[in-house]
Amino acid sequence: MPDRIEHKRSKANVLAEEGTLNPAPEKVSDPKFQEGGFFDPRDIVQVKYEMLRRVSADKMSVTEASDEYGVSRPTFYQARADFDEAGLSGLVPRKRGPRGPHKLQGDVLAFLKEQVVPGEPIRARELTDRIRTKFGLDVHPRTIERALGVKKTA
Secondary structure, eight states, X not given: OOOOOOOOOOHHHHHHHHTOBOSOGGGOOOHHHHSOTXXXXXXXXXXXXXXXXXXXXXXXXXXXXXXXXXXXXXXXXXXXXXXXXXGGGGGSOXXXXXXXXXXXOHHHHHHHHHHOOTTSOOOHHHHHHHHHHHHOOOOOHHHXXXXXXXXXXX
């Protein structure tokens, strides 16, 4: 069995990989987060949770909490809604943007699937013209390839 060299990842690297690295830890002014140790201003989930806790349990105002934790008031309200809906996991940042295909749904996607002949190459550029003619939609060829699950070559 070959020797494996274990590389210890820094907490900042792990937070970045998980998408939970606070982009502005220097804006967190709560003294608990300045002392080091348990409270880490780089951990956005921990920062948001403590901000929500301070308003809920310690009766801090939303404005004070937003200022102390370096976020806007709309961000506070969004964090509270996310927490109310999904608990702690709701505070984990999500990828932004559409979830799944948004141009190619329903009739357009069904039409596309009808056009595909098994064993023949998919000609996405030709399909864009057909979609434009039939549905009046301008669709990029790569959008068609993604919708049909075709891997990009090159």
